[in-house]
Every structure is written in C-alpha cells, then in structure tokens.
Amino acid sequence: MPSSFNINELQLKYLELETLLDITNELNSFDQISVLLQEILIKSCGVLNASSGLILIEDNNSDVLAIGADFNLDISVLKGLIFNKKKGFISEIHENRKAININIVDDLFLSKTECSFGLIAPLLDKKNLVGVIILFDKESRQGISPFQESDGNMLSAIATQASVAYNNIKLIESIKEAKTFNDNVMQSIVTGVFTTNLMGEINHINRAAANIINLDREHVLGNHYEYVFESNELLNQLITKCEFESKTLSETQILLECNGKATTVNISVSPLLNDLGEPIGSVVAMEDLSNLDKLKSTFKKYVSKQIVDQLLENEELLNLGGQEQEATILFSDIRGFTSMSETMAPNEVVETLNEYFNLMIEIIFKYNGTLDKIIGDALMVIFGAPIAHQSDTENAVKTAIEMQEKLIEFNQNRIINLKQPIKIGIGINRGKVISGNIGSKQQMNYTVIGDSVNLASRLCSVAASDEIIVSETVWKHVKDLKIFKSKKLKPVKVKGKIKPIEIKEILYNRPAFHYEYAYNKIEAYLIANLPTQYTYHTIDHIRDVVEQAERIAKKEKIPKAVIDDIKLAAWLHDVGYIWEPLRHEARGAEYATSILTEMKFPKSKITLITGMIMATKIPQSPKNIFEEIICDADLDYLGRDDYDANSSGLLQEIELSKKLNRKDWIKLQVSFLNQHAYFTNSSKKLRSPKKEIILKQLLETTK
Amino acid sequence: MSDFITSVKEMNGIILIETNGYLNNVGGEEISAICYEKMGLGQTKFLINMAGTKIVNSIGVSILIEIIEKLQEVNGKIGYYNLAPIVSKTFNIMGLTKYSTVFETEELAVNEL
Numbered sequence: 036m037p038s039s040f041n042i043n044e045l046q047l048k049y050l051e052l053e054t055l056l057d058i059t060n061e062l063n064s065f066d067q068i069s070v071l072l073q074e075i076l077i078k079s080c081g082v083l084n085a086s087s088g089l090i091l092i093e094d095n096n097s098d099v100l101a102i103g104a105d106f107n108l109d110i111s112v113l114k115g116l117i118f119n120k121k122k123g124f125i126s127e128i129h130e131n132r133k134a135i136n137i138n139i140v141d142d143l144f145l146s147k148t149e150c151s152f153g154l155i156a157p158l159l160d161k162k163n164l165v166g167v168i169i170l171f172d173k174e175s176r177q178g179i180s181p182f183q184e185s186d187g188n189m190l191s192a193i194a195t196q197a198s199v200a201y202n203n204i205k206l207i208e209s210i211k212e213a214k215t216f217n218d219n220v221m222q223s224i225v226t227g228v229f230t231t232n233l234m235g236e237i238n239h240i241n242r243a244a245a246n247i248i249n250l251d252r253e254h255v256l257g258n259h260y261e262y263v264f265e266s267n268e269l270l271n272q273l274i275t276k277c278e279f280e281s282k283t284l285s286e287t288q289i290l291l292e293c294n295g296k297a298t299t300v301n302i303s304v305s306p307l308l309n310d311l312g313e314p315i316g317s318v319v320a321m322e323d324l325s326n327l328d329k330l331k332s333t334f335k336k337y338v339s340k341q342i343v344d345q346l347l348e349n350e351e352l353l354n355l356g357g358q359e360q361e362a363t364i365l366f367s368d369i370r371g372f373t374s375m376s377e378t379m380a381p382n383e384v385v386e387t388l389n390e391y392f393n394l395m396i397e398i399i400f401k402y403n404g405t406l407d408k409i410i411g412d413a414l415m416v417i418f419g420a421p422i423a424h425q426s427d428t429e430n431a432v433k434t435a436i437e438m439q440e441k442l443i444e445f446n447q448n449r450i451i452n453l454k455q456p457i458k459i460g461i462g463i464n465r466g467k468v469i470s471g472n473i474g475s476k477q478q479m480n481y482t483v484i485g486d487s488v489n490l491a492s493r494l495c496s497v498a499a500s501d502e503i504i505v506s507e508t509v510w511k512h513v514k515d516l517k518i519f520k521s522k523k524l525k526p527v528k529v530k531g532k533i534k535p536i537e538i539k540e541i542l543y544n545r546p547a548f549h550y551e552y553a554y555n556k557i558e559a560y561l562i563a564n565l566p567t568q569y570t571y572h573t574i575d576h577i578r579d580v581v582e583q584a585e586r587i588a589k590k591e592k593i594p595k596a597v598i599d600d601i602k603l604a605a606w607l608h609d610v611g612y613i614w615e616p617l618r619h620e621a622r623g624a625e626y627a628t629s630i631l632t633e634m635k636f637p638k639s640k641i642t643l644i645t646g647m648i649m650a651t652k653i654p655q656s657p658k659n660i661f662e663e664i665i666c667d668a669d670l671d672y673l674g675r676d677d678y679d680a681n682s683s684g685l686l687q688e689i690e691l692s693k694k695l696n697r698k699d700w701i702k703l704q705v706s707f708l709n710q711h712a713y714f715t716n717s718s719k720k721l722r723s724p725k726k727e728i729i730l731k732q733l734l735e736t737t738k
Numbered sequence: 739m740s741d742f743i744t745s746v747k748e749m750n751g752i753i754l755i756e757t758n759g760y761l762n763n764v765g766g767e768e769i770s771a772i773c774y775e776k777m778g779l780g781q782t783k784f785l786i787n788m789a790g791t792k793i794v795n796s797i798g799v800s801i802l803i804e805i806i807e808k809l810q811e812v813n814g815k816i817g818y819y820n821l822a823p824i825v826s827k828t829f830n831i832m833g834l835t836k837y838s839t840v841f842e843t844e845e846l847a848v849n850e851l
Contacts, residue, residue: 047796050831057824078824081793086762106793107760174763174797 051189054082058193062200068092071204072104075197076168080106082193083186085170086179087150091118091125092158092166092201100125100166108171112147120164128157129164134187134194139171154182156194160202168194227300227321230307231274233314235259247321249296266292270302270319277304277317288324299324357471362420363431363509364468364488365404366495367395367438367461368413375455388412391457394445398437402430407482413495417483420470428465428512432519435461435503436543443545462494464506486531493529494538501545507537548636550599557606557630564613568691571684572612581605584668588661590717597661600640603631604647604665620652654710663714667722673711674722678729698737705733742768744790752783752851754844758790761825765791766801773805773816782814783851787844789820799832806837815839817847 058078065071072090080088089110092103100118102110120129123144124137134156139145145153150171158166170190172179182190221228227244229237237255245252248263255263264270269289277284285303301322309315369375369391376384395414399406403424404416416434419427438461446456466487490506498504504524513519520542526535561574584605588598607627611619624645631641643661650662655670657663672681686700695703708730713719742765745756753776759765773784784805802816809816819841821829829835841847 046832050796050828053827053831054824057827077793080760080762081795081824081828084762084795084797086764107762174795176763176797176800 051082054078055189055192055196059196062196063203065200066204066207068201068204068208069104071197071200073106075193076104076106079168079170079190079193083154083170083182083189084174085154085182086172086174087148088171089113089148089169090158090166091169093164103166108148113144116144116147118144124153124155125164125167128155128167132157132159132162132164134191136182136187145169151179152181154186154190156187156190158194158198158201160198160205165198165201168197225323227323228318229255230316230318231260232316235261235274235278237263238316243323244319244321247291247298247300247323248293250294264291264293273302273304274317274319277306278314281306281314291321357469359467359469360420360423361465362423362468362470362483362487363418363428363463363465363512364483364491365416365418365431365435365461365463366413366492367416367435367459368411368495370458370460370500372412372457375457378455387454387457391445394441395438398434398441401437402434403427404430404434415488415492417468417470420468420483421481428463428509429516429518431463431465432503432505432509432513432541435463435541436519439501439503439543439545458500460495460498460500461503462491462496462498462505463503463509464488464491464494465508465512466490466506489531490529490536493531494536497527497529497538503541503543504538505541507539510539548631548634550603553603553631553634553636554606556634557603557610561606561610561613566612568688569612570687571681572609572616572688573684576681576684577606577609579671580608580665580668583671584665587664587667587671587715587717591660591664591715593661593664597643600643601647601661601664604644604661605668607644608648608651608665608669620649624648655714657714660715667713667715667718670711670713671718671722673708673729674713674718674724674726676725678725701733701736705730705737708733743772746772748781750848751781752785752848753781754785754787756787756790761788761791761794761798763795763797763801766798770801770805774808777808777812777814782809782812784809784814784816785841785844785847785851786816786818787820788818788822788825791825792822794825794828796828796832799828799834802834803832803837806834810837815851817841817851819844819847 058075061074062071065074072092076088076090079085087107088105089102089108090104091100094101098120100120102113118125120126124135124142128135134154137145137153137155139148139150139153142153148171152172154170154173156168157164158168168190170182170186173182173186221239221241224241225243227241227247229240229244232238236257236259238257240252240255242252245255248255250263260274261271267289269286270291273284273286283303283305285301287301289300289302291298291300291302301324303320305318305320306314307316307318379387391412392409392414396406399414399416402418404418405420407415407417409415416431418424418431418434424430438459442457442459449456464487466485468483468485468487470481470483472481494504494506505521510521514521521539522542524538524540526537528535558574558578561577565572565574581602584601585598588601593601604627607623609619609623610626611622611624613622615622627645627648628641631644636644646658647662647665650657650666651669655666657666672678675681682704686695689695708726711726713722713726742757742759742761743755744758745754747754753772755769755772757765757769761769769786776784806816808814815838817839818829821840826840829840839847839850841850
C-alpha cells in the first residue's frame with residue numbers, strides 16, 4: 036500500500052480537533068434539545084469511530100434518565116427500561132463526573148443492545164448530572180475494540196461543550212415558559228392589570244383591564260397613561276404619586292370613565308422594581324365592582340363559585356321561598372376546643388379558628404358545598420341546596436375525608452410549633468329538609484331545617500376525634516361507587532329517636548404517630564421536670580446525646596426510619612433521673628412505653644426504643660448496633676476536647692450525695708476509662724485516640 | 739439490498755451506488771462488496787450518491803481508500819456527490835479527495851468520470 040494512503044494519527048487528531056471546533060461553533064445555533072442531542076451524538080460517533088451511540092437525558096428533573104438521542108442502534112430493546120441516576124454505571128459517572136470505559140455485558144440494561152464496549156461521558160449542569168452520552172464499540176479494520184483513554188478525553192471535551200449548549204437551551208425554554216405562563220396568568224385573571232415604564236408609557240395590559248377601560252390593547256400600548264386616562268384625574272394622580280413616592284397606593288370605589296363607558300373600580304398602584312430594587316415603572320390593578328361582581332363576591336363567601344355561576348346563569352334554580360327537598364347535611368366541630376381555648380390568649384383563639392375555617396371552607400367549596408352556618412367552632416354545610424346534584428352525598432363524604440386529611444397536615448405544623456393539634460369529629464346525614472329564607476323581616480338567612488338536619492348534628496356529636504360518622508342513608512347513596520371504605524359501628528341511641536340509629540364510620544388514611552411531635556413533647560417535658568441541681572444529667576447532655584446518636588447512626592449507615600427511633604431513645608435515655616436516679620434506665624423505659632403508646636407508636640418500635648434505653652445502664656450492655664450507637668453517644672465525651680468540662684459537671688453532681696477527694700476522683704475516672712471501650716467502628720476511630728490521651732494524662736497526675 | 743445501500747444501477751458504463759446512514763465499518767464493507775463484485779465483471783467506474791449519509795468515520799474512509807487502491811490497479815475511478823458538509827470535511831482531512839473526486843452533481847460526475 037502506498038504510504039500516502041495510510042490514515043495516520045495526525046490526520047485523526049486533526050479530524051478530532053476540527054470536529055470539536057465544529058461542535059463548538061454550531062452548538063449555540065440549535066434551539067431544540069432533540070436536534071442538539073442528535074447532532075452531538077452523530078458527530079461523536081463519527082469522530083471516535085464508534086459503531087453506535089445513545090444519549091440519556093434527564094426526565095422531568097427526576098432521577099430517571101430517558102433516551103434523548105440514538106444513533107445506529109436498535110433502541111426497541113431499551114424501551115421501557117428505567118435508567119436511574121443512582122444505579123449502575125450512571126451512578127459511577129454521577130460520582131466521578133468524567134468519562135469511563137465499561138464492558139457492556141456487565142450492564143443489565145445496555146447488554147440488551149448486544150454491543151461489547153462502551154465509553155460514557157457525563158452531561159452536567161454545574162455539578163448536577165443531567166445526562167450521559169454513550170458510545171458503543173470502537174471500530175477498526177480488525178473488528179471492534181474497547182475505547183482508548185484519549186477517546187475518553189475527546190468525548191469529555193465534546194460532552195462539556197454539549198452540556199453548555201444543552202443548559203442554554205433549557206434556560207431559554209424555561210424563560211419562554213415563564214413568559215407564556217405570566218402572559219396566560221395576566222390574561223386569565225379577572226382583575227384588570229396594566230403596567231407603565233419609566234416614561235409613563237403603558238407597556239402591558241391584560242384583557243380584563245382592556246375591558247374595563249373599553250379600549251383595544253393596540254390603542255393603549257405605547258401610549259402615556261395621562262393620554263389614555265385623560266378624563267380620569269384621580270387615577271393619573273395616583274400613578275404619578277406612586278412614581279414619585281415609590282410606594283403602593285390604593286383607592287376604592289373610583290368611577291373610571293373611558294371611551295364612553297363608566298365602571299366603578301377599586302384601584303391599587305404599586306411601583307415596579309428591577310432586581311436591584313430600582314424603579315422601572317408602575318403596575319396598576321383594577322377590580323371591577325359592577326353590581327354582578329359585587330353580588331358574586333358576596334355570595335361566594337357562602338357557596339362555591341360553581342353554584343354562584345349556575346345560579347346567575349339560571350335564576351329559576353334559585354327558590355328561596357321555602358320548599359321540601361332532599362339534601363345531605365354535614366356537621367363538624369372541634370373536639371375539646373373550649374378547654375383548649377382556656378389555655379390560649381383571645382387573639383390566639385381567633386387566629387387559630389380563622390386559619391382552621393379558611394382551610395375547611397376552601398375544601399367545602401371545592402366540593403360544591405354551601406356553608407350554612409359557623410356556630411362557634413362548628414360548621415354546618417349543605418350539599419344539594421339551593422341546587423341539587425346527583426353527586427351531593429358523594430361530595431359530602433369526599434369533603435369530610437379531605438377535611439380530616441388536610442387537618443393532619445395543618446396539625447403537623449402546629450405540633451412543630453408546639454401548639455396543640457386541632458381534632459374534629461364529623462357527622463353526615465341525608466334526608467328531607469325544608470329549605471328557604473328563614474328569619475325575621477330584619478334579618479333572613481337561607482338555610483335548611485328539619486329532622487334530617489338534627490340527626491346530622493347528633494351524628495357529629497357521636498363522632499370521636501378524627502372520626503367521620505355517617506347514617507345508613509348516606510352509606511346507601513355512596514356504597515355502590517366503591518370509592519369509600521367504611522366500618523360498621525354499633526347502632527346508637529340519639530336524642531329525638533326512639534329506635535337506635537344504624538351508623539357507619541368512613542375510613543381514611545390516618546398516620547398514627549409523629550416523631551417531631553414526640554421529640555418536641557419530650558424535650559419540653561425534660562426542660563420542665565429535670566431536677567435543677569443536676570450539673571451533668573442536664574438538658575444540654577441529653578441534646579448532645581441526641582446529636583451524637585444521629586451522627587454516629589449516619590456514619591454507620593443506619594436507615595433513616597431507624598435513626599428516628601434512635602433519636603427518640605436518646606431523648607428518653609435519662610428521663611428516669613426525674614424520679615429515680617439509681618434506677619433511671621428502668622424508670623425511663625417505663626415512661627417511654629407509656630408516652631409512646633399514648634402517641635400511637637407501634638409496639639415493635641417501643642420495644643426497640645426501651646431496649647436502647649436499658650442498654651445505657653453502666654456497664655453498658657448493647658445487644659445490637661442500635662444499642663451500640665446510643666451507648667457510644669451517651670459516653671461520646673470520653674474521647675472529646677470537652678472531657679474536662681463534662682467530668683467537672685459529673686463530679687459536682689456526684690458530690691450532691693457524697694464527697695470525693697481529688698485522688699479518689701482521679702482513680703474513679705482512670706478505672707472507668709480503663710474499663711470502657713467504644714462499640715461502633717466510627718466512634719472507635721473518632722474518639723478512641725483522644726480517650727487514650729486523656730487516660731494517659733490522668734495516670735500522669737497519679738504519679 | 740441492505741439498509742445502507744439503497745440502490746445500485748449502471749449508467750453509461752458507471753456503477754451508481756446510493757447510500758443511506760452511517761458510513762462506518764459495516765457500511766464501508768457493503769460498498770466494497772458491491773465494488774469488488776462489479777470489478778470482477780469488468781466494471782471500473784463507480785459513483786456514490788451520499789445524500790442519505792450524514793456521518794462517516796475513519797474506518798469507513800479507510801475502506802474507501804482500499805477500494806481506490808484496487809481500482810488504481812485496473813485504471814479505474816471512484817467519485818462521490820451530494821456530500822453533507824461534515825462528510826466532505828472528513829474526506830478532505832483524511833486525504834481521500836487526493837485520490838478520488840467529489841462532484842457537485844450527478845450530471846457533472848457522469849460526464850467527468
């Protein structure tokens with residue numbers, strides 16, 4: 036073969052450089068991710084003599100990568116497979132963030148491609164893995180072979196360029212999405228909104244604002260606000276004042292006259308600021324107060340938007356004169372609110388009730404309930420009046436379940452903030468009611484009355500905390516839907532009924548226990564009750580043990596679910612000092628059993644936790660890794676710089692019952708340190724060396 | 739016909755080959771098989787329409803070079819047209835254009851080969 040025909044290394048390097056240059060030059064010209072990825076893959080395969088290639092790219096910011104591009108590969112064999120960032124070769128590249136060679140046969144998924152060798156490089160967004168580029172089987176005239184180290188460097192260089200381009204496209208897409216979203220929001224909201232720039236020219240106006248001022252957007256945009264609103268001096272003054280004072284101003288009930296139309300509006304003008312807080316214009320919001328909207332906004336406080344809209348569309352549906360009809364009635368009330376409110380300040384009571392009612396009423400309207408009354412802490416809700424729907428009873432039950440479920444979230448926040456949780460009971464009944472405007476000439480209210488209403492109220496009284504009790508009539512209406520679960524309860528005798536009433540409890544997901552609640556409760560209990568004369572077994576020591584237990588558990592790779600139990604045991608391990616210092620482990624375990632049972636912790640967890648508490652008894656006797664962790668956490672200070680401070684505290688506490696001379700105290704410490712050994716590997720490694728030094732120092736002092 | 743070679747025909751004593759897809763080891767072998775078969779039948783001029791080939795690797799190029807060597811022994815020629823820019827660039831860098839010709843159109847190629 037003539038020498039000039041040989042493809043030499045130099046030519047290949049030149050080709051690589053040219054390809055990299057091409058990629059760098061071209062990448063920013065793509066505006067679609069799929070096109071970009073395909074182009075990168077094709078060029079990478081070509082320049083590195085790969086027989087085929089694949090790009091896996093992030094899927095909705097999850098840990099799963101999806102196929103973003105493929106080349107010369109039968110990807111039907113990969114369809115439906117989940118490529119997880121945290122598994123297999125992707126996890127390796129996720130950690131190392133550099134190109135790696137792999138044997139394809141070693142990978143469960145990629146081996147389906149029937150390729151042999153792979154070269155993989157990461158696509159990164161800063162330090163986060165957003166995808167991988169995989170090349171398969173380096174070709175040569177002798178067949179296929181693994182990729183070389185230099186191929187890895189080249190692919191890494193291409194991947195770096197590709198990552199920049201990919202991230203740019205993503206950024207542009209998110210900006211476009213945000214803009215479209217903002218435009219859609221602006222166009223959808225019923226409040227009229229327009230903005231002005233520093234020159235006072237209107238640069239954005241939404242549909243509602245254009246309707247209020249009765250002008251096309253095209254006639255408004257680019258014009259000065261004083262020109263557009265020339266006959267509306269008050270509005271112009273507000274905008275001008277806002278520009279000068281750079282603060283939000285508002286006016287209610289302004290009559291706005293534009294292009295032959297007069298509309299009463301509430302107006303608020305706020306300064307528009309850039310990222311640096313500098314003014315760049317103003318934003319004006321106008322609330323149309325025409326009669327219909329006034330009526331709507333008033334009415335919506337009592338019934339859902341959907342019902343208001345139906346009523347306004349068809350007034351005949353509204354029979355306020357009084358009629359007999361079927362309806363479903365829901366009653367709820369807060370259990371023990373009276374006694375709870377006695378421990379709260381008046382403003383806290385009001386604040387709590389408002390937060391609770393806002394949450395509940397939102398759910399009621401979501402399911403088209405009509406809020407009939409708020410009676411103290413109780414709610415009465417009607418489904419089926421003033422407008423009846425087939426799904427009224429189903430909606431009532433759904434409302435009850437969602438009220439209970441939302442309350443769980445609501446209570447979690449309260450518990451974390453050391454506030455008492457709110458518990459409610461709910462009763463639902465369906466039957467004939469008389470509906471209409473009931474009251475005196477001076478004050479009338481739309482409501483429903485009758486025996487069925489009274490029974491709903493009685494069922495609410497029967498319901499315990501967290502329970503939803505329904506009558507047999509309600510259950511008959513919803514049971515065929517097969518979406519609710521129920522438990523038959525014993526018939527109950529209620530006031531006004533001769534025969535006991537058949538009832539059912541509606542079941543829903545109730546979490547049984549909360550760690551944060553338990554931690555907070557126990558900590559508060561310790562602070563209030565630990566004897567103040569103690570100088571070692573203090574709340575600071577317990578907090579330290581909790582902190583060290585969590586640290587050691589993480590080092591020992593204990594699952595999160597058990598770390599919570601270990602922390603709970605740490606909080607409780609010295610609680611027995613409150614009653615009986617000499618038997619504090621046993622008393623602590625007794626207390627733990629009682630309080631954790633009350634908090635609905637499972638028996639298995641309580642056994643685990645009490646075992647950990649008992650294991651701290653000196654000499655420590657751990658029987659498993661969890662007990663080892665708490666033992667090490669309890670005596671963690673033996674190998675720390677703050678050993679002296681802790682031992683002084685301990686000496687002071689011991690001297691509450693017996694005096695020790697210095698020599699005896701040192702002897703006691705030496706003996707204790709000599710007998711002690713850490714159990715966990717992490718504590719041995721971290722604390723033992725310092726403990727040895729401390730022991731040596733103590734021995735020195737005895738010479 | 740394979741997926742890579744989509745058409746082989748003769749025009750004015752020139753074998754016209756159309757390709758589609760990656761000109762790599764596999765694609766290159768397919769071209770060489772056709773060329774050697776036709777050379778056995780006395781054909782010496784080949785023209786490849788590469789409109790469907792968007793990428794080529796150096797192994798594909800080295801196979802084309804082997805075909806050129808064989809053709810030179812029988813005073814034959816090979817040419818190409820409809821090249822994607824990246825393919826054209828790779829042919830230049832690999833030195834292929836020194837021993838064979840890239841044409842603008844099929845008509846020019848048929849006239850000049």
